[in-house]
Amino acid sequence: MTERSERMRVAPVALRLGRFRDLTLVPVILVLLGAGAVVSPTFLTAENLINVMQQQTALALVVLAEALILITGKFDLSLESTVGLAPALAVMLVIPSSAGGFGIGLPTFLAIPLCLLIGALLGTVNGFLILRFQLSAFVVTLAMLIVVRGLQLGLTGGKSLFELPQSFLYLGSATWLGLPASIWITGALFAVGIVALGYFRLGRSLYAIGGNADAARAAGVRVERVVWGVFVIGGVLAALAGVLTTGWLGSISANQGNGWIFMVFAAAVIGGVSLDGGKGTVFGALTGVLVIGLVENILTLRGVPGEWKQLVYGVIILVALMISRLAGGKAQD
Amino acid sequence: MTDQRTAVEAVDVTKRFGATVALTRAGIRIAPGRTHALVGRNGAGKSTMVSILTGLARPDEGTVSFGGEPAPPLGDRDGWRRRVACVYQRSTIIPSLSVAENLFLNRQSDGGPIRWRGLRRRSQEILERYGVAVRADRLAGELTVEQRQLVEIARALSAGARFIILDEPTAQLDGPAIQRLFARMRALKEQGVTMLFISHHLNEVYEVCDDVTVFRDARHVLTTPVAELPHGDLVAAMTGDAVTLGERSDRAAPAPEVVLRTDELSLGGHYEDVSLEIHRGEVLGLAGSGSSGKVALAETLAGLRGAGRGTVSIDGVRLRPGDVAAALEAGLGFVPEDRNKEGFVPLLSLTENVTLPVTRRLGRYGAVSTARQRAYASRMIGELDIRASGPEQPVGELSGGNAQKAVMARALSNEPKALVVVDPTAGVDVRAKEALLGAIEDAARRGSGVLVVSDELDDLRVCDRVLVMFHGRVVRDLPRGWTDQELVALMEGVA
Numbered sequence: 001m002t003e004r005s006e007r008m009r010v011a012p013v014a015l016r017l018g019r020f021r022d023l024t025l026v027p028v029i030l031v032l033l034g035a036g037a038v039v040s041p042t043f044l045t046a047e048n049l050i051n052v053m054q055q056q057t058a059l060a061l062v063v064l065a066e067a068l069i070l071i072t073g074k075f076d077l078s079l080e081s082t083v084g085l086a087p088a089l090a091v092m093l094v095i096p097s098s099a100g101g102f103g104i105g106l107p108t109f110l111a112i113p114l115c116l117l118i119g120a121l122l123g124t125v126n127g128f129l130i131l132r133f134q135l136s137a138f139v140v141t142l143a144m145l146i147v148v149r150g151l152q153l154g155l156t157g158g159k160s161l162f163e164l165p166q167s168f169l170y171l172g173s174a175t176w177l178g179l180p181a182s183i184w185i186t187g188a189l190f191a192v193g194i195v196a197l198g199y200f201r202l203g204r205s206l207y208a209i210g211g212n213a214d215a216a217r218a219a220g221v222r223v224e225r226v227v228w229g230v231f232v233i234g235g236v237l238a239a240l241a242g243v244l245t246t247g248w249l250g251s252i253s254a255n256q257g258n259g260w261i262f263m264v265f266a267a268a269v270i271g272g273v274s275l276d277g278g279k280g281t282v283f284g285a286l287t288g289v290l291v292i293g294l295v296e297n298i299l300t301l302r303g304v305p306g307e308w309k310q311l312v313y314g315v316i317i318l319v320a321l322m323i324s325r326l327a328g329g330k331a332q333d
Numbered sequence: 334m335t336d337q338r339t340a341v342e343a344v345d346v347t348k349r350f351g352a353t354v355a356l357t358r359a360g361i362r363i364a365p366g367r368t369h370a371l372v373g374r375n376g377a378g379k380s381t382m383v384s385i386l387t388g389l390a391r392p393d394e395g396t397v398s399f400g401g402e403p404a405p406p407l408g409d410r411d412g413w414r415r416r417v418a419c420v421y422q423r424s425t426i427i428p429s430l431s432v433a434e435n436l437f438l439n440r441q442s443d444g445g446p447i448r449w450r451g452l453r454r455r456s457q458e459i460l461e462r463y464g465v466a467v468r469a470d471r472l473a474g475e476l477t478v479e480q481r482q483l484v485e486i487a488r489a490l491s492a493g494a495r496f497i498i499l500d501e502p503t504a505q506l507d508g509p510a511i512q513r514l515f516a517r518m519r520a521l522k523e524q525g526v527t528m529l530f531i532s533h534h535l536n537e538v539y540e541v542c543d544d545v546t547v548f549r550d551a552r553h554v555l556t557t558p559v560a561e562l563p564h565g566d567l568v569a570a571m572t573g574d575a576v577t578l579g580e581r582s583d584r585a586a587p588a589p590e591v592v593l594r595t596d597e598l599s600l601g602g603h604y605e606d607v608s609l610e611i612h613r614g615e616v617l618g619l620a621g622s623g624s625s626g627k628v629a630l631a632e633t634l635a636g637l638r639g640a641g642r643g644t645v646s647i648d649g650v651r652l653r654p655g656d657v658a659a660a661l662e663a664g665l666g667f668v669p670e671d672r673n674k675e676g677f678v679p680l681l682s683l684t685e686n687v688t689l690p691v692t693r694r695l696g697r698y699g700a701v702s703t704a705r706q707r708a709y710a711s712r713m714i715g716e717l718d719i720r721a722s723g724p725e726q727p728v729g730e731l732s733g734g735n736a737q738k739a740v741m742a743r744a745l746s747n748e749p750k751a752l753v754v755v756d757p758t759a760g761v762d763v764r765a766k767e768a769l770l771g772a773i774e775d776a777a778r779r780g781s782g783v784l785v786v787s788d789e790l791d792d793l794r795v796c797d798r799v800l801v802m803f804h805g806r807v808v809r810d811l812p813r814g815w816t817d818q819e820l821v822a823l824m825e826g827v828a
């Protein structure tokens with residue numbers, strides 16, 4: 001009994017550290033900022049840093065989506081295909097056939113709502129297959145990754161879409177109060193995510209489901225409904241990421257989003273989101289994205305040849321993982 | 334305690350799952366403030382009754398009432414939570430969340446934002462009120478099994494329920510922790526809490542319960558005050574006929590040849606200088622509490638751990654330390670402590686699981702003859718009376734007792750010279766226990782030397798002699814004829 005009360009007195013220290021588990025990547029980010037400053041004088045300029053953030057916004061939204069899904073204890077590989085198909089299909093519904101569209105002639109202001117709706121539909125299909133058919137999320141979304149990409153390739157004939165309505169490009173290219181609109185949007189959505197998952201019952205239920213679905217059910221959480229909802233939100237966020245990318249690049253290529261999912265998982269896992277579910281935070285996922293973005297930027301400024309980037313990239317992700325593991329002190333699952 | 338009102342009652346409940354009937358017009362009636370035991374063999378319908386009493390399953394027929402009022406509809410989780418709480422067999426604590434959040438799972442707030450500080454304070458109050466010495470802001474995953482269970486009990490009570498179901502709460506606790514749990518149960522009873530206690534250990538029923546209800550084959554058999562029911566009658570009610578357990582059946586005296594010996598075996602932090610010999614046809618018991626090092630010793634014999642010092646030899650062949658394949662090759666059969674983790678591959682069929690160690694003998698050049706495999710499996714299924722829909726059923730679908738029999742069948746499959754079994758009857762019902770202990774004795778009759786590593790007195794009763802370990806050392810070699818008190822005292826280190 002004395003031993004136990006001893007431990008109780010010691011606990012607060014460990015706890016206070018535990019509360020900062022989210023911040024384990026902050027030292028990594030500081031090191032990267034320092035390294036960047038050494039590598040190039042332009043690195044620490046406001047212009048460059050805004051540029052880094054702007055480039056990461058679309059990826060960040062997909063990371064946010066994936067983090068929510070991973071915390072719930074599920075998986076979604078198909079998000080990267082949604083980034084491509086949702087804007088492509090939405091745009092094709094509004095542009096004339098001469099520009100590669102269907103020529104249905106829907107009003108152009110519907111393009112963005114349609115895009116988000118398509119994202120929601122893809123999330124609904126994923127949820128349906130996983131929850132109603134009780135299939136493994138990994139396999140379902142792996143198949144959906146291929147199906148959705150294939151649908152885009154088939155519909156566009158593998159071609160890029162160039163003649164896009166101005167309204168569709170606006171969000172990805174506008175500047176609000178001196179910062180790109182996409183940074184405001186992404187920042188706001190992350191803030192909503194942090195508050196929802198940190199301070200609301202519904203958000204906390206994601207952790208309960210990911211930690212132990214039976215326990216969550218016994219506590220009255222409507223597990224299936226929440227999981228399904230998370231897949232739908234994931235699809236919408238991925239579609240929005242597609243809108244931002246499209247606005248930034250000014251066109252939709254047939255492989256928009258292709259290969260993102262590896263970066264998405266890397267960012268989420270570096271940021272402390274567990275692949276087993278129930279662990280991690282939205283803020284952590286955000287720091288993961290920042291690490292990836294800074295590494296990319298430093299490699300570019302350093303003039304690392306494209307052929308070597310991949311390797312350096314992978315190694316740095318591993319190092320970041322090891323640092324966050326040591327700082328966090330806990331074995332990563 | 335002659336309160337004749339009713340705290341909880343289930344009447345004429347029938348529940349079917351597909352073709353299986355889990356309960357047939359079964360009922361239970363629990364008087365307020367009493368601790369009521371529900372016992373029965375695996376598959377008797379206890380778990381189904383728990384689901385129905387906690388509102389997780391809807392009875393096909395029959396009714397449930399609390400304090401004379403009908404139970405709330407299934408969707409009204411809060412209504413159920415106010416009336417009944419359950420500490421399930423499988424922990425419903427979420428390890429990645431704090432203790433506070435686990436206490437208030439899905440009721441962290443009334444819809445608005447969660448006030449974490451207030452939540453932690455209220456949690457700490459609850460923990461203190463129920464005497465749980467745990468900080469509310471610790472991660473639940475860092476708690477011991479015992480602490481987690483206490484948190485679950487506190488959670489149950491904090492929701493306002495005055496009726497708690499404890500579903501096999503002692504299964505994962507060691508002796509002292511069980512005693513502390515019992516002390517707590519008695520304290521709760523003083524406060525007027527009604528409890529339904531489920532356990533495979535009948536002595537526990539006699540120790541803490543006032544009344545007992547027996548289920549058998551999906552039906553209610555009897556309900557009576559514990560004090561009026563002798564031990565033998567209780568077992569008879571559970572099994573349908575009287576059985577005497579743990580009497581050593583007739584066996585020839587062990588042969589002089591030594592099949593397994595250890596010489597001054599030591600593993601830092603676990604055990605020290607253990608030298609033992611098991612003879613052909615001998616059943617040797619190895620008893621001790623959870624911290625005695627007996628399981629680590631058994632795992633060393635099986636090659637799962639390498640000893641720091643000393644040697645193990647089987648039939649005169651010295652084993653390479655920490656080499657499972659070598660131990661199997663030398664003729665060792667092993668039943669591990671945690672059958673779910675190390676004992677079987679849940680998705681593989683009974684046949685494949687049972688024949689896993691002997692595939693080499695069932696075919697040539699790495700190929701496995703399915704016909705021989707199946708023949709062998711059918712024989713073992715018959716011998717051990719494994720209840721399954723057929724040899725193709727995955728072991729993961731079997732009940733605890735039958736899964737354990739499959740693990741035993743696997744250990745016996747290579748006709749081991751030495752058989753090491755750890756907790757062979759943990760979590761299995763009386764009948765399965767009998768079959769498993771019978772299998773151990775049969776193995777000895779066929780010439781194996783058996784080491785039974787357990788602290789269950791029933792397991793140790795079939796042994797020819799019992800070595801008692803305490804804090805890593807063998808402290809006594811007891812010949813047959815020991816008394817329960819003597820052995821328990823040695824295991825607890827109070828002799």
